[in-house]
Amino acid sequence: MLSGSVRRSGIALTERQKIAWLRLIRSDNVGPATFRDLINHFGTAEAALDALPELSRRGGSDRSVRIATADDAERELEMAHRFGAVFVGIGEPDYPPALREIDGAPPLLAMKGNLKVAARLSLGVVGSRNASVSGAKFAAMIARDAGAAGYVITSGLARGIDTAAHRASLHTGTIAALAGGLDRPYPPENVGLLQEIVSGEGLCISEMPFGWEPRARDFPRRNRLIAGVSLGVAVVEAANRSGSLITSRYAADFGRLVFAVPGSPLDPRCHGTNDLLKQGAIVTTSPADVVEALAPLSRDDLFTRSSSNLDVKEPAVETTQPTPRAPDDSDRSLIVEALGPTPVDIDDVIRHTGLSASAVHLVLLELDLAGQLCRHGANLVSLVPVD
Structure with a gap:
């Protein structure tokens, strides 16, 4: 059995x-990657908030x-408090260490329950909603x-x-990862x-706001959380184009192990x-296949390596910095001309x-x-296609 939690x-x-x-992560067009870049440029969330209107105007927004x-x-923090939940920042001790390491990790997570669980190494287990009896039984065996x-x-x-x-x-x-707000679990x-x-x-x-009803397009974000929190993901019964396969793709992208349980070719x-x-997923015909594959990776310093993104992940580094010089129009034109509808690497x-x-x-x-x-x-960007 494991000795305990990942080093916090x-x-x-x-x-x-x-x-x-x-405020920053809930503002328009600010996702996790944008949040990180704003903090890296402006030093603090407060300075970034002050810069948003001018940045948007220079980007060509007409509103x-x-x-x-x-x-x-403050209202959302109060809702969390009444619900018995807390918001945990990416640089704080209770943030899941594995999730902190992925590209574009959520800056803030709403969490409710036993926070100590977040510090432990995790296995994701996902699969079909209309599972067979044998599939559900095998998933329970793996989990147990x-x-x-x-x-x-x-x-x-x-x-x-x-x-x-x-x-x-x-x-x-x-750990249950939700696609909507913590107060809007699905299914009922x-x-x-x-x-x-x-x-x-x-x-x-x-990572969604309180009161947020989950929509179909929110579930891939939930799947990303499952893969990001986990050391590996076991997939038990998954149809083609299912959400479980999205989870497995995220896991592979994050360098996590992917386990798959073989099934009848006649069963969709x-x-x-x-x-x-x-x-190339790991063939899984018994729970021991999963436990044995995870064992060599299971050490308490696994997710405490240094990272190039620690400047945003550690709140203590938020310092007042001089606002960087705004690029002039010729610089801006060069950059826009280098972009197109095909994703390109920022480097x-x-x-x-x-x-x-x-x-x-x-x-x-x-x-x-x-x-x-x-x-x-993966550091790739493109321009929004013009209709």
Whole structure:
């Protein structure tokens, strides 16, 4: 069995910082990657908030960018408090260490339950909502044995495989990642299960605002959380083009292990898992296959390596910095001309234009805040296609 939690590190945000961070991430066109770049450029969330209107204007927006107010942020913090939840920043000790390492990790997570669970190494278990009896039974076996070995089980609270995995790990530790706000769990029939999770050895997490009803396009973000929190992801029964395959792709992108349970070629619920095996996923025919593959990676310093993004991940480094020189119109034209509808690496844009990294990132921020830039992960960006 594992010795315990991943080594915790970080410094707590002040109340003022937390309000500023929440305002920034809740403002228009500010996602996790944009949040990181804004802090890197301006030093603090408060300075970045002051810069948003001008950045958006320079990016070509024809309307004022909506900036979340201090009242908005304080109201959401109060909602979290009444709900028994907290917001945890990416540089704080209770933030999941594995999630902190991924590209574009959420700056703030809403969390409710046993926060100590977040510091432990986790296995994601996902699969079909309309699971077979044998599929649900096998998912429970994986969750039970991995839990007994010391791993927290992370899943998405969905019907079928997710439900089986959560129930099998209620007493050893489980994390439910939600697509909506913590106060808007889905599906409704699992509200009771969620209460069991947060009142025992479990935790629920979300990057979405309180009151947010989950929509179809929100579930890939939930799947990304599952993969980001986990050391590996086990897929049990997944049809082609299913959400579970999205989770497995994220896991592979993050350098995590992907396990797949083989199934009958005649069962559509197994087509996705069988394809994962063709692509190199670890063949999983017993829970021991998972536990044995995870064992060599399971050490308490696994997610405490140095990172090039620690300047945004550690709140203590927020310092007042001089505002960088705004690129002039000729610089801006060079950068825009280097972009198009096809994703390109930001480093290639810097080399192609011969401009400083600071200038390129600032223009990309302008375009992003004006709604004219798409971010694709892995440092890739493109212009929003023109209709």
